[in-house]
Amino acid sequence: MPVASDIEEPTTDADAAGEGLPINEVFYSLQGEGTLAGVPSVFVRTSGCNLRCWFCDSYHTSWEPTGAWRDVDSIIEQVQSHEQAGHVVLTGGEPLIHEESVELLERLAAEGYHTTVETNGTIYRDAPIDLASISPKLASSTPTPERDPKGEGEWEEKHEQNRIDMDALSQMVDDYETQLKFVVTDESDLPEITNLVDRVRKATATTVADDDVLLMPEGMTREQLDGTRSEVAELAMEYGYRYTPRLHVDLWNDAPGT
Numbered sequence: 113m114p115v116a117s118d119i120e121e122p123t124t125d126a127d128a129a130g131e132g133l134p135i136n137e138v139f140y141s142l143q144g145e146g147t148l149a150g151v152p153s154v155f156v157r158t159s160g161c162n163l164r165c166w167f168c169d170s171y172h173t174s175w176e177p178t179g180a181w182r183d184v185d186s187i188i189e190q191v192q193s194h195e196q197a198g199h200v201v202l203t204g205g206e207p208l209i210h211e212e213s214v215e216l217l218e219r220l221a222a223e224g225y226h227t228t229v230e231t232n233g234t235i236y237r238d239a240p241i242d243l244a245s246i247s248p249k250l251a252s253s254t255p256t257p258e259r260d261p262k263g264e265g266e267w268e269e270k271h272e273q274n275r276i277d278m279d280a281l282s283q284m285v286d287d288y289e290t291q292l293k294f295v296v297t298d299e300s301d302l303p304e305i306t307n308l309v310d311r312v313r314k315a316t317a318t319t320v321a322d323d324d325v326l327l328m329p330e331g332m333t334r335e336q337l338d339g340t341r342s343e344v345a346e347l348a349m350e351y352g353y354r355y356t357p358r359l360h361v362d363l364w365n366d367a368p369g370t
């Protein structure tokens with residue numbers, strides 16, 4: 113079912129009335145990325161996003177969003193059906209465009225789950241988040257006409273205008289345990305990364321250690337990662353940042369439900 117995708121305000125009456133979330137998929141897997149890589153987790157993937165990264169590996173949550181409106185009770189029930197899992201990863205699309213994500217996070221916390229939110233860091237929400245996995249989008253994510261997967265660059269300006277929100281980013285860093293996880297296409301991303309990390313360090317009261325800054329190779333298939341992972345690993349060593357793999361791509365080629 114198509115879902116309105118590019119507005120930060122409630123997308124439909126259901127959203128506004130707190131009657132649920134547009135859900136693209138719920139699945140049990142290993143956390144493939146970041147400081148918790150390898151941890152068995154239930155993933156709740158919402159649909160809709162306020163950005164359009166040309167490389168988005170969840171095309172049907174951003175460029176052509178699909179999903180079913182589900183109430184929080186049914187989502188919780190499905191999460192609980194995976195009895196081995198103590199961790200839940202709320203992702204998307206951009207999960208924090210939906211106000212109802214707060215209700216879901218509150219219910220998950222009440223049930224004792226560790227919650228990770230995978231977010232582009234442009235929208236702040238006050239919610240029980242154990243790990244804010246913030247992936248700020250760099251200029252190399254902008255869908256120029258030459259690398260637009262769907263159109264001819266109609267989203268270039270809007271994406272460029274909205275991809276960094278220092279207030280939201282800084283407030284998340286101050287309020288939550290955080291990892292800053294950058295998608296790196298090549299070494300030309302590093303000056304923007306170091307500059308953004310410096311700005312966050314100046315704008316917050318929190319210590320952002322170098323190993324809280326993660327470099328993740330761009331690629332949604334093993335083959336694509338074969339072309340980027342070595343360079344990104346070298347860059348992590350050169351800059352003293354942490355390298356993160358994409359285990360689900362290495363293991364399952366980022367197939368749906370993994």
Ligand SMILES: C[S@@+](CC[C@H](N)C(=O)[O-])C[C@H]1O[C@@H](n2cnc3c(N)ncnc32)[C@H](O)[C@@H]1O
Pocket residue numbers: 161167168169170203204205206207230231232233246247293295328329330331332
């Ligand atoms: C689909 S996004 C959803 C969460 C949120 N919208 C965000 O971008 O952080 C999930 C994670 O995958 C990363 N990602 C998306 N496409 C990617 C690609 N082609 N290569 C590497 N990482 C990618 C994002 O940066 C983010 O960390």
Ligand SMILES: Nc1nc2[nH]cc(C(=O)O)c2c(=O)[nH]1
Pocket residue numbers: 141142143144145155170201203204230360370
């Ligand atoms: N296994 C697995 N780990 C992940 N970590 C972050 C993901 C995401 O799409 O947000 C993701 C994902 O899609 N699959």
Ligand code: SF4
Pocket residue numbers: 161162163164165167168169170173174204205206232249
């Ligand atoms: S912010 Fe996340 S969900 Fe949105 S387009 Fe970029 S990678 Fe995809």
Ligand SMILES: [Mg+2]
Pocket residue numbers: 169170
């Ligand atoms: Mg993913």
